[in-house]
Amino acid sequence: xxxxxxxxxxxxxxxxxxxxxxxxxxxxxxxxxxxxxxxxxxxxxxxxxxxxxxxxxxx
Numbered sequence: 001x002x003x004x005x006x007x008x009x010x011x012x013x014x015x016x017x018x019x020x021x022x023x024x025x026x027x028x029x030x031x032x033x034x035x036x037x038x039x040x041x042x043x044x045x046x047x048x049x050x051x052x053x054x055x056x057x058x059x
Contacts, residue, residue: 004043008033012043023054 011029015021021044030040044051 004039004046008035008039008043009047012040012049013047016044016047016049019048020050020052022052026051 008029011033012021012026015025015029026040026044027037030037033040041051
């Protein structure tokens with residue numbers, strides 16, 4: 001997971017609540033940081049954050 005920069009790790013960690021983040025919130029983090037959603041998803045997985053309410057099956 002060395003392809004994920006610290007800014008992504010920090011943003012995903014900050015956006016999550018109680019170890020969870022919604023698909024919509026995670027896609028917004030990715031969009032705001034101008035990274036692919038899969039990168040934000042990999043960060044969430046690495047941080048053991050559960051992605052909930054996924055609408056598109058992106059993660």
